[in-house]
Amino acid sequence: MSAEATVHAVTGAAPYAVAFRDDAGHPWGADEPAALGGGDSGPTPHALLLSSLGACTAITLKMFAARKQWPLDGVQVTLRYATPPGAAGTDIERSITLQGALDAAQRERLLQVANACPIHRLLTGEVRVATALEA
Numbered sequence: 001m002s003a004e005a006t007v008h009a010v011t012g013a014a015p016y017a018v019a020f021r022d023d024a025g026h027p028w029g030a031d032e033p034a035a036l037g038g039g040d041s042g043p044t045p046h047a048l049l050l051s052s053l054g055a056c057t058a059i060t061l062k063m064f065a066a067r068k069q070w071p072l073d074g075v076q077v078t079l080r081y082a083t084p085p086g087a088a089g090t091d092i093e094r095s096i097t098l099q100g101a102l103d104a105a106q107r108e109r110l111l112q113v114a115n116a117c118p119i120h121r122l123l124t125g126e127v128r129v130a131t132a133l134e135a
Helices: 045-068 104-114 118-124
Strands: 007-011 018-022 027-030 074-081 092-099
Touching: 045 074, 045 092, 045 104, 045 118, 092 104
Parallel strands: none
Antiparallel strands: 007 018, 018 027, 074 092
């Protein structure tokens, strides 16, 4: 997992559709649902944020288990926003299903590792966003 990444986001003719490309040339997109005036051609920005946490969680757990030679056959991560009305901040619920013949100690250690994945740390730490308009 790289600590540095560059993503380019570009809009086109569709009202809210955004095309993304990273430095490796991988393409993906986002859009808003039709109810919000979008074309529903891709996940929403909120879903993309959750997908980052889900991907990082699953990858981190697979890497850790592989290094330990633990029998982790698969990981399923389900995420959703769960902020009650009027609550300060944003809550994310993450549910992890581990597949494989893991014992209780291995499962507990993998839970600790999930809570230390890089995107989890990024989301729960201080994030600064510097914005500049290009000419």
